[in-house]
Each structure stands twice: as structure tokens, then as C-alpha cells.
Amino acid sequence: MHRSLRTLLLMPLSAAMLLPACGEGKPEREPREARHHHKDHGRDRTDDPEVRASERPAAPTADAPAAVDHGHARHHDDQSGGIARDGAAPTDQPKRTHDHTLQPDQIQWLLTMHGEEGKPQGIWALTGDGELKGPVNAAVPSRGEGGPAPHDLRGLTPLPDGGFLAMNAFSKDTRILRFGPKAANGTWPYAGDFTVLGPSNPAMVHAYQMAIGPDGSVYVGNQDTNTVTRYAGVGQPDAGEPRSPAASPDRPADLAPGVVVPSAKSSPEGIDQVRGITFGPDGLLYVCDRGAARVAAFDPATGRRVRVVADATDGLKHPIQALFSADGQRLYVGDNGHDCVFEVDVPSRTVRTLVPHRAGGLQAPSALAIHGPWLYVGSREGKQILRFSAKDGKPDDKPFATLPDNPEFLMWLGE
Numbered sequence: 567m568h569r570s571l572r573t574l575l576l577m578p579l580s581a582a583m584l585l586p587a588c589g590e591g592k593p594e595r596e597p598r599e600a601r602h603h604h605k606d607h608g609r610d611r612t613d614d615p616e617v618r619a620s621e622r623p624a625a626p627t628a629d630a631p632a633a634v635d636h637g638h639a640r641h642h643d644d645q646s647g648g649i650a651r652d653g654a655a656p657t658d659q660p661k662r663t664h665d666h667t668l669q670p671d672q673i674q675w676l677l678t679m680h681g682e683e684g685k686p687q688g689i690w691a692l693t694g695d696g697e698l699k700g701p702v703n704a705a706v707p708s709r710g711e712g713g714p715a716p717h718d719l720r721g722l723t724p725l726p727d728g729g730f731l732a733m734n735a736f737s738k739d740t741r742i743l744r745f746g747p748k749a750a751n752g753t754w755p756y757a758g759d760f761t762v763l764g765p766s767n768p769a770m771v772h773a774y775q776m777a778i779g780p781d782g783s784v785y786v787g788n789q790d791t792n793t794v795t796r797y798a799g800v801g802q803p804d805a806g807e808p809r810s811p812a813a814s815p816d817r818p819a820d821l822a823p824g825v826v827v828p829s830a831k832s833s834p835e836g837i838d839q840v841r842g843i844t845f846g847p848d849g850l851l852y853v854c855d856r857g858a859a860r861v862a863a864f865d866p867a868t869g870r871r872v873r874v875v876a877d878a879t880d881g882l883k884h885p886i887q888a889l890f891s892a893d894g895q896r897l898y899v900g901d902n903g904h905d906c907v908f909e910v911d912v913p914s915r916t917v918r919t920l921v922p923h924r925a926g927g928l929q930a931p932s933a934l935a936i937h938g939p940w941l942y943v944g945s946r947e948g949k950q951i952l953r954f955s956a957k958d959g960k961p962d963d964k965p966f967a968t969l970p971d972n973p974e975f976l977m978w979l980g981e
Contacts, residue, residue: 668694669694670693670694670695671693671694671695671697672693672694673691673692673693673699673702673979674692674693674694674978674979675691675692675693675935675976675977675978675979676689676690676691676692676702676722676730676976676977676979677689677690677691677692677698677933677951677969677973677975677976677977678690678719678720678721678722678732678973678974678975679719679969679970679971679972679973679974680718680946680971680972680973680974681717681718681719681971682971682972685970685971686701686970686971687701687714687716687717687718687719688700688701688702688703688716688719689701689702689703689716689719689722689732689745689754690702692951692966692967692976696951696965696966696967697967698967698969698970702752702753702754703716703732703745703753703754703756704745704749704753704754704755704756705756706734706743706756707756708739709739709741709762710738710739711738711739712734712736712738712739713736713738713739715734715739715743716732716734716743717734717735717736717739718734718735718736719732719733719734719735719974720733720735720773720774720775720974720975721733721773721774721775721776721974721975722975722976722977723776723777723778723784723977724977724979724980725744725800727746727747728746728747728748729744729745729746729747729754729757730744730745730754730977731743731744731745731760731776731784731800732745733773733774733775733776733786735772735773735774735789736772737771737772737790739763740762740763740770740771740772740773740788741759741760741761741762741763742759742760742761742762742773742776742784742786742806743756743759743760744756744757744758744759744760744800745757759806760784760797760800760805760806761784761797761806761807761808766807766808766823767795767808767823767824768822768823769788769791769793769795769821769822769823769824769825770786770788770791770795770824771788771789771790771791772788772789772790773786773787773788773789774787774788774789774840774841774842775787775841775842775843775887775975776843777843777844777845777851778799778845779796779799779845779849779851779866780845780849780866781799782799782800782801782802783796783797783798783799783802783809783866784796784797784798784799784800784806785797785826785843785845785851785866786843787840787841787842787843787853788840789839789840789841791822791829792829792830792831792836792837792838792839792840792857793821793822793825793826793827793828793829793836793837793840794825794826794827794837794840794843794851794853794864794869795808795822795824795825795826796808796809796810796811796824796826796866797809797824808822808823808824809824810823810824810825810826811826811867811868811869812868814868816868816870817833817868817869818832818833820832825869826851826864826866826869827851827853827864827869827871828869830857830858835870835871837853837855837857837858838855838856838857838858839855839856839857839858840853840854840855840856841854841855841856841885841886841887842854842885842886842887842888842900842934843888844888844889844890845866846863846890846894846897847890847894848863848894849866850863850864850865850866850872851863851864851865851866852864852875852888852897854885854886854887854888854899855885856884856885856886858877859877859878859882859883859884859885859903860874860875860876860877860878860882860885861874861875861876861877861882861885861888861897861899861910862874862875863875875897875910876899876908876910876917880908880917881901881904881908881917881919882899882901882903882908883901883903883904884901884902884903884904885899885900885901885908886900886901886902886931886932887899887900887931887932887933887934888900888934889934889935889936891936891956892936894912895911895912895913896909896910896911896912897909897910897912898910898920898934898936898941900931900932900934900943901931902930902931902932902946904919904923905923905924905928905929905930905931906919906920906921906922906923906924906925906928906931907919907920907921907928907931907934907941907943907954907959908920909959919959920941920954920958920959921941921943921954921959921961922959925954925959925961926952926954926961926962926965927945927948927950927952927961927965928943928945928948928952928961929945929946929947929948930945930946930947930948931943931944931945931946932944932945932946932972932973932974932975933951933973933974933975933976934976935976935977935978936956937978939955939956939957940953940954940955940956940962941953941954941955941956941959942966942976944972944973944974944975944976945965945973946972946973946974947972948965949968949969949970949971949972949973950965950966950967950968950969950973951965951966951967951969951973951976952965952966953966
């Protein structure tokens with residue numbers, strides 16, 4: 567059943583808590599023409615268990631990555647044509663055709679996993695067949711009391727040079743790691759820290775995801791402070807330095823350096839429990855607020871909330887990650903309170919359940935990615951990467967990948 571979104575929606579663009587009272591601290595929104603109720607099939611869970619302070623396995627070396635055999639060899643072929651950048655609708659039943667550029671046994675994806683005690687740390691890779699390889703990152707130096715690095719990796723963000731940024735999320739060693747383009751030995755070399763937690767950057771603690779804004783700045787969602795911070799971008803002067811919005815009467819005066827979107831403790835427009843962030847084609851920053859059961863759009867220049875895109879009245883419970891389709895017409899939202907994926911159709915301003923409750927074995931969705939006609943979704947508790955038709959949500963006939971730990975983020979390497 568479709569749900570009307572607010573008429574202010576213009577163009578496109580994570581423990582249970584009580585929702586704010588209706589209208590409390592929210593911009594005024596026009597009434598919906600029709601609302602209906604979701605039955606809550608999900609169960610409460612903590613999607614991000616408390617960080618453990620005990621030591622993790624030593625950091626990987628720069629040796630060439632080896633395949634990891636988990637006894638579940640499969641032969642999934644990736645799709646032809648790469649990402650559907652033109653936004654063309656996929657077919658009803660995606661065909662298992664090989665990618666024309668990369669062979670199915672070649673690395674096509676990078677992956678981070680949760681880093682449970684005794685589980686593998688580091689950045690891993692998946693082939694087009696879904697075979698796990700790695701770790702594929704060169705050694706990363708440790709810092710202070712943070713223990714071996716990498717440590718509790720989360721978000722991945724590609725860079726134009728073929729490298730990428732990776733979030734080292736351990737609270738005592740929160741930093742953004744920069745990796746250069748893939749080396750001849752098959753690993754991605756560590757190129758230094760982009761920015762780190764410290765006296766001049768105190769709000770970036772236990773960070774989750776990064777997003778690069780239209781101006782090249784890097785935005786970060788921080789779980790322990792429930793803020794979004796901003797930094798001068800890669801290649802910009804003072805890269806990695808916090809960049810706060812200009813002072814205004816509407817902004818709290820005591821925000822930490824770099825804070826763009828404050829927490830709900832500082833502002834009625836702030837974030838209760840921040841999770842995934844992404845930019846829409848309209849230049850706005852879209853933020854998953856797990857605690858407030860909503861996805862909201864913010865002006866990155868001022869940090870002010872522009873509108874609520876979807877919330878509990880649309881069925882949301884614990885939104886974790888959000889992803890726009892290539893044409894910006896649809897916003898996919900993984901919700902691990904309902905074990906489903908919602909789809910916001912921007913032109914019609916409606917919300918529907920694209921991937922139903924636990925379809926295909928989905929348990930606590932995490933990583934979201936699109937490639938060809940497929941929507942890839944991390945099944946966090948199932949320790950798998952699943953894929954579904956991006957058109958109608960039908961699951962593939964078997965998991966794309968089975969993993970030794972909970973998947974967090976998935977990044978396609980492109981052509």
C-alpha cells in the first residue's frame with residue numbers, strides 16, 4: 567500500500583526509544599492525504615553492540631590477498647552493464663549474465679565487517695561470484711590506546727583517484743583512513759589518516775558513515791555524539807580540518823568544531839541516534855535517525871532541517887542506511903526494526919515496503935548498494951550479502967555471499 571509523503575518534498579536527495587511527541591521539535595508539515603499502519607513484525611535489537619575494549623587481531627600485512635574458503639563455493643555471476651546510471655527500470659527477472667568489463671572471478675567489491683571479538687578485522691573484497699578474499703588493505707599503524715588497527719571498520723567512500731576512505735570506528739581510535747589506488751601486489755596501500763579524533767576534533771567519536779558533499783567536503787555521522795561533522799575535502803586546503811557552519815541566531819553557540827547537524831540534546835531539529843547519511847541530487851544531506859524512526863533532509867550549509875522524508879507514520883522503526891537510485895528518483899532505506907527495505911518514490915511522494923519482512927532470509931539490513939538491476943543488502947545477523955530486484959524487491963534464489971562476520975558496508979569498485 568502506498569503512503570503519501572509530505573507535500574514539501576521536492577526532489578531526491580540508524581535500543582528502542584520513545585518517539586518525540588507529535589510536532590515536537592519538527593518543522594511544520596502539511597497533512598497527508600492518507601495514512602495507514604504497518605504491523606510491527608520486527609523485534610527490538612541493538613544494531614551496533616557496544617564497542618569492546620579488548621584487543622583485536624594484529625593488522626594485516628601488505629602481502630597479496632588470499633582467498634578465504636568457507637566451504638560454500640558458489641558461482642553467482644554479476645550483472646552486465648555496470649550501475650544503471652541512466653535510471654532505466656530493470657527487468658522483472660534479472661538475468662545472470664557476466665559483467666562485460668570485469669570477469670566474475672575478479673574483485674568487484676570492497677566490504678567491511680563488524681569486527682566481533684576474534685573475528686577478522688580489515689577491509690575485505692568480493693568477486694563478481696561472491697567469493698570472499700582478503701584482507702586487501704596494506705598495514706595500518708596503531709595509534710595510542712586504540713590497539714591494533716584497523717579496528718571496527720565501518721563506512722567506505724570512493725575517491726576519484728581509485729582510492730577510498732574507510733572509517734576506523736573504534737571509539738578510542740576514531741579516524742578516517744585513506745587508501746590509495748590498488749597496488750601491483752593486489753592490496754590498497756595505506757596513504758595516511760584523513761582526520762582523527764582529538765582535541766581539535768572532539769565530536770567525531772565512534773563514527774559510522776561518511777558522505778562527500780557537492781562542494782567536496784567530507785561529512786561524517788558520529789554515533790557517540792549523535793552529530794554530523796564536516797571536514798575540508800581531499801585535495802582541498804587544510805584537508806581533514808573541521809569546518810563549522812557560519813554562526814547564526816538559530817544555531818546553538820556551544821557546538822564542537824565541525825558540527826553541522828547537532829544532536830537532539832542541543833537542538834529540537836537535531837539527531838537522536840545517527841546512522842547512515844547520504845547526499846541527494848538536490849544537494850541536501852539525508853540522515854537516518856534510528857532513535858527517532860525517521861529519515862530527514864538537512865541543508866549542509868546551515869545544518870537546519872529542511873523536511874522529514876519518512877518516519878514512523880510511514881512504517882519506519884529503526885532506519886539504518888539509505889541509498890539513492892542512480893537517477894535520484896527512489897530512496898532505499900534499510901530498517902532493522904522491521905527487517906525490511908523501504909522505498910521512497912520521490913516523484914509520487916509515496917513510501918512502500920520494497921523488500922518485505924525477512925524476505926530472502928534478511929535479518930537486520932545493513933550494507934546497501936546497487937549494481938545493474940540488483941539491490942544488494944547486507945543481512946547483518948544472517949552474515950550474508952543478499953540481493954533483490956531493485957524494481958519489485960524479489961530476492962535472488964540464493965545469497966550472493968556468506969561471511970564470517972556481520973556485514974557493515976559494501977562498495978562497488980566500478981569499471
